[in-house]
Amino acid sequence: MNYETVIGLEVHLQLATNTKAFCGCSTKFGQKANSQVCPVCLGFPGSLPVLNAEAFKFAIRVALALNCKIQGLIKFDRKNYYYPDLPKNFQISQYDMPLSYDGFIDIPVNGSRKRIRIKRAHMEEDAGKLMHPEGEDYSLVDYNRGGMPLLEIVTEPDINSPQEAYDYLTKLKSILEYLRVSDCDMEKGSLRCDANISIRPVGEKKLGTKVEIKNMNSFKGVKSGLEYEEKRQASVLEDGGTLVQETRLWDAGKCVTLSMRTKEGAEDYRYFPEPDLVPFVVDKNEIEEIRKALPELPEARIERFKKEFGLSDYDAGVLTSQIDLADYYEAVVKLYKNAKVVANWLMGDIMAAMNEKNVKVTDLGLAPDKFAGLLAMIDSGAISGKMAKEILADAIETKASPEEIVKKKGLVQISDAGAIEEIVKNVIVREVKSVNDYKSGKMAAMGFLVGQVMKESKGKANPGKVNEILRKLLGD
Amino acid sequence: MEKLCSLTAHKLKELMVKGDTTPLVIVEQLFSRIEKCDGKIKAFVLANKEKAVKNAAASKNSGKLAGVPVLLKDNICVKGELTTCASKILAGFKPPYDSTVTRKLEDAGAILIGKANMDEFAFGSSCETSCYGPTKNPWDTTRIPGGSSGGSAAAVASDETILALGSDTGGSIRQPAALCGVVGLKPTYGRVSRYGLIAFASSLDQIGPITKDVEDAALLLSVIAGYDEMDSTSVDLPVPDYAKALTNNVKGLRIGVPKEYFIEGLDKEVEASVRSAIELLKSLGAEVKEISLPHTEYAVSTYYIVATAEASSNLARFDGVQYGLRADDAKDMIDMYIRTRSQGFGNEAKRRILLGTYCLSTGYYDAYYLKAQKVRTKIREDFDKAFQACDCIVTPTSPTPAFKIGEKTNDPLSMYLSDIYTIPANLAGLPAISIPCGFSKAGLPIGLQILAKAFDEETMFRTAYTFEQNTEFHKKRPAL
Numbered sequence: 001m002n003y004e005t006v007i008g009l010e011v012h013l014q015l016a017t018n019t020k021a022f023c024g025c026s027t028k029f030g031q032k033a034n035s036q037v038c039p040v041c042l043g044f045p046g047s048l049p050v051l052n053a054e055a056f057k058f059a060i061r062v063a064l065a066l067n068c069k070i071q072g073l074i075k076f077d078r079k080n081y082y083y084p085d086l087p088k089n090f091q092i093s094q095y096d097m098p099l100s101y102d103g104f105i106d107i108p109v110n111g112s113r114k115r116i117r118i119k120r121a122h123m124e125e126d127a128g129k130l131m132h133p134e135g136e137d138y139s140l141v142d143y144n145r146g147g148m149p150l151l152e153i154v155t156e157p158d159i160n161s162p163q164e165a166y167d168y169l170t171k172l173k174s175i176l177e178y179l180r181v182s183d184c185d186m187e188k189g190s191l192r193c194d195a196n197i198s199i200r201p202v203g204e205k206k207l208g209t210k211v212e213i214k215n216m217n218s219f220k221g222v223k224s225g226l227e228y229e230e231k232r233q234a235s236v237l238e239d240g241g242t243l244v245q246e247t248r249l250w251d252a253g254k255c256v257t258l259s260m261r262t263k264e265g266a267e268d269y270r271y272f273p274e275p276d277l278v279p280f281v282v283d284k285n286e287i288e289e290i291r292k293a294l295p296e297l298p299e300a301r302i303e304r305f306k307k308e309f310g311l312s313d314y315d316a317g318v319l320t321s322q323i324d325l326a327d328y329y330e331a332v333v334k335l336y337k338n339a340k341v342v343a344n345w346l347m348g349d350i351m352a353a354m355n356e357k358n359v360k361v362t363d364l365g366l367a368p369d370k371f372a373g374l375l376a377m378i379d380s381g382a383i384s385g386k387m388a389k390e391i392l393a394d395a396i397e398t399k400a401s402p403e404e405i406v407k408k409k410g411l412v413q414i415s416d417a418g419a420i421e422e423i424v425k426n427v428i429v430r431e432v433k434s435v436n437d438y439k440s441g442k443m444a445a446m447g448f449l450v451g452q453v454m455k456e457s458k459g460k461a462n463p464g465k466v467n468e469i470l471r472k473l474l475g476d
Numbered sequence: 477m478e479k480l481c482s483l484t485a486h487k488l489k490e491l492m493v494k495g496d497t498t499p500l501v502i503v504e505q506l507f508s509r510i511e512k513c514d515g516k517i518k519a520f521v522l523a524n525k526e527k528a529v530k531n532a533a534a535s536k537n538s539g540k541l542a543g544v545p546v547l548l549k550d551n552i553c554v555k556g557e558l559t560t561c562a563s564k565i566l567a568g569f570k571p572p573y574d575s576t577v578t579r580k581l582e583d584a585g586a587i588l589i590g591k592a593n594m595d596e597f598a599f600g601s602s603c604e605t606s607c608y609g610p611t612k613n614p615w616d617t618t619r620i621p622g623g624s625s626g627g628s629a630a631a632v633a634s635d636e637t638i639l640a641l642g643s644d645t646g647g648s649i650r651q652p653a654a655l656c657g658v659v660g661l662k663p664t665y666g667r668v669s670r671y672g673l674i675a676f677a678s679s680l681d682q683i684g685p686i687t688k689d690v691e692d693a694a695l696l697l698s699v700i701a702g703y704d705e706m707d708s709t710s711v712d713l714p715v716p717d718y719a720k721a722l723t724n725n726v727k728g729l730r731i732g733v734p735k736e737y738f739i740e741g742l743d744k745e746v747e748a749s750v751r752s753a754i755e756l757l758k759s760l761g762a763e764v765k766e767i768s769l770p771h772t773e774y775a776v777s778t779y780y781i782v783a784t785a786e787a788s789s790n791l792a793r794f795d796g797v798q799y800g801l802r803a804d805d806a807k808d809m810i811d812m813y814i815r816t817r818s819q820g821f822g823n824e825a826k827r828r829i830l831l832g833t834y835c836l837s838t839g840y841y842d843a844y845y846l847k848a849q850k851v852r853t854k855i856r857e858d859f860d861k862a863f864q865a866c867d868c869i870v871t872p873t874s875p876t877p878a879f880k881i882g883e884k885t886n887d888p889l890s891m892y893l894s895d896i897y898t899i900p901a902n903l904a905g906l907p908a909i910s911i912p913c914g915f916s917k918a919g920l921p922i923g924l925q926i927l928a929k930a931f932d933e934e935t936m937f938r939t940a941y942t943f944e945q946n947t948e949f950h951k952k953r954p955a956l
Contacts, residue, residue: 043793046671047672048672082792082813089792272789272845275678277709376644
């Protein structure tokens with residue numbers, strides 16, 4: 001049978017404020033355990049939370065960028081459950097009145113666009129981290145992360161494939177990076193994603209049994225986990241079985257999802273309004289000011305890149321997907337006018353290097369002016385395109401500037417007709433058979449001869465000139 | 477020389493300014509009083525003589541409470557000092573920080589002398605749920621002092637402190653003040669910072685003074701009141717000069733007497749004292765009128781849903797992980813929670829946690845918690861309406877004088893009704909004061925409650941002060 005996959009995603013985003021959501025503790029990552037705590041984020045008796053105005057602003061920025069409506073009255077609730085990483089044994093969150101709701105993100109699907117609706121985005125506080133020392137009969141808690149501001153972004157079940165889920169996350173991350181509200185680093189846990197997935201026979205209106213998947217630590221992990229899960233669900237149904245509503249954990253090592261708990265074990269969180277935080281009416285002017293101060297977002301930048309630089313929809317999409325890449329592109333284009341050429345280089349060798357090293361463009365150590373200089377050397381004929389590729393790789397590897405590399409290796413291209421003619425003559429004298437082949441009509445011999453000239457010149461001869469001179473001397 | 481520990485704070489200040497006494501003399505006299513009486517009364521869970529003497533000796537006589545001893549209820553955090561809420565589960569807990577009121581008292585020059593006994597986590601009206609055992613009523617030590625701030629009230633009544641702070645969630649300052657024959661004041665919700673008050677029910681709790689007279693209550697409130705950026709529920713309004721409100725004049729003041737408060741269960745002697753108090757105010761020029769607060773009968777049940785719901789969540793943090801008691805021999809994490817909480821909480825705490833948890837559970841939330849919130853709004857609206865016709869409301873504080881120790885411990889519902897007259901002020905967030913207004917034939921104190929509009933403590937003070945100036949009840953002290 002053919003099945004349709006239905007996916008909804010929940011993203012927990014750590015907002016990169018200087019201080020925690022409800023106290024003045026630092027949010028700096030990677031500090032000594034329990035060094036960034038106070039009575040408030042440790043939930044000590046008698047302590048009270050006070051909302052961090054910056055965290056609220058960050059949350060509103062995201063909500064507006066995701067095209068959400070903003071709640072008129074901001075209210076917090078308590079989510080009650082016992083766990084040692086939660087010092088008060090309740091989490092300050094938002095239940096029936098999320099800070100924002102009814103938004104959307106458009107993602108590219110098969111050359112057109114698909115709208116993924118955002119159901120809600122609400123604020124809450126993060127929990128601490130449990131550590132289980134190996135071989136010991138105790139656990140430790142680090143509360144540094146406890147009380148950090150989170151925004152939980154929940155989609156409607158509008159996602160129909162693991163690839164769409166991946167594209168949604170990529171787009172979301174891109175928007176969040178533009179807003180500079182989070183470093184979106186899944187490895188550090190500043191962005192976490194849980195997924196709800198069900199399948200149903202194509203044409204069926206009723207949703208299938210939903211399974212929640214947790215513990216996916218990268219966008220690729222989300223995709224793989226969902227791919228595994230849609231196959232698993234289909235095979236259960238194909239074998240005549242029934243699916244159970246449950247939470248499953250993705251095991252990235254074994255590439256399987258494993259059952260964690262079924263719905264019967266689901267907790268009653270006993271939500272009720274947080275009495276320590278007074279609900280407040282949103283200042284409409286403040287929201288408008290935040291809206292006005294929003295940076296240019298990826299969608300707008302795609303349109304501008306198409307218009308300003310004559311890029312295709314696809315190229316503009318790729319180049320704007322990361323804010324650093326888009327900024328870099330614009331910086332290079334300011335210095336080197338052929339925007340299309342810059343685009344090709346960025347989407348080719350530069351992005352390949354970024355992927356290989358898993359770094360941002362700004363971490364490659366190649367300043368925009370150096371890169372523009374390299375492109376200019378090709379145009380002036382000082383180096384060939386092929387040489388430029390090698391110089392680029394070298395520059396990224398050694399962090400030396402392209403000019404330095406050219407100088408050091410003596411890589412300047414030979415374009416002088418006299419010098420090239422010398423080499424061509426030597427080759428014609430030496431490769432008699434190929435010369436005769438060419439003259440008797442075997443055009444392929446020309447390629448061999450050019451190759452010989454290039455070899456003789458150690459790759460420095462200008463290939464265009466070599467061709468031209470060869471043809472002239474062979475009497476074309 | 478007069479016995480200093482029987483004096484009020486304002487009188488002692490006078491003496492200190494004149495040079496007739498010093499903070500050190502006061503504190504030393506006070507501690508000999510404590511050593512003499514507290515074996516009988518058991519108002520203190522911590523008497524910090526060494527620190528108090530040191531601070532008194534170093535006192536520089538500036539600030540509104542310079543050199544004046546103050547006793548804190550055991551649910552108010554003092555940095556590095558035992559703060560247990562009279563519960564085993566907080567055994568050995570020393571907060572790493574000061575409550576805002578502690579800081580304000582110290583800034584005003586007050587000398588903190590220790591911690592007062594209370595019902596465990598303020599759950600009770602008799603001080604009997606304390607893990608340290610009950611405090612005794614100084615007027616009759618076979619009787620309860622009221623609660624939950626029973627230790628604070630008994631200490632003030634027995635001259636074991638000059639001033640005390642209590643906390644009031646449903647009457648926990650006013651009811652013990654009434655039963656011990658002293659003044660007890662619950663400020664408007666948001667008037668005093670709750671930062672560092674170990675929460676019972678966050679939307680109802682308020683810290684307030686327990687004192688020997690109204691002038692001291694005004695003085696102490698003026699020190700602890702005010703906006704605190706550490707408490708989002710504190711209100712950013714200027715603190716008036718309460719001393720200016722202490723005028724012996726109620727001419728033209730409109731006093732409302734709610735008909736719903738004079739009902740079955742109200743002790744005849746209490747009713748008689750309250751009625752004659754109202755007559756006195758009338759004779760002093762107040763205009764007395766009957767008013768109606770129609771939703772009064774739902775106040776107690778509403779309160780026990782809202783308060784226990786919040787308490788069940790507030791007390792979830794006592795789990796043995798970070799501080800206080802952790803039970804031994806736990807098999808695993810869940811077992812540690814269960815053992816710690818089973819051993820650490822007393823019966824009344826367990827009863828309220830269960831009740832509150834139940835009220836918030838899926839399937840019951842709408843019927844209990846949500847409905848209670850709606851009734852709470854109705855009760856608040858009752859007061860809004862009533863205050864269109866009057867400036868303050870006068871009622872009994874407690875339906876009976878102090879009852880016998882053990883009399884109601886096995887009858888929680890009858891215990892809960894002790895707060896029937898005090899609960900509405902908490903639900904509506906209004907200021908209310910209890911002042912002495914008589915004695916029963918058995919010689920037990922009776923309290924008069926005066927409520928005013930939110931943030932109109934001044935009218936409340938004016939009424940209370942006028943009554944006090946024209947009566948002698950507050951001057952009577954128990955023989956110990």
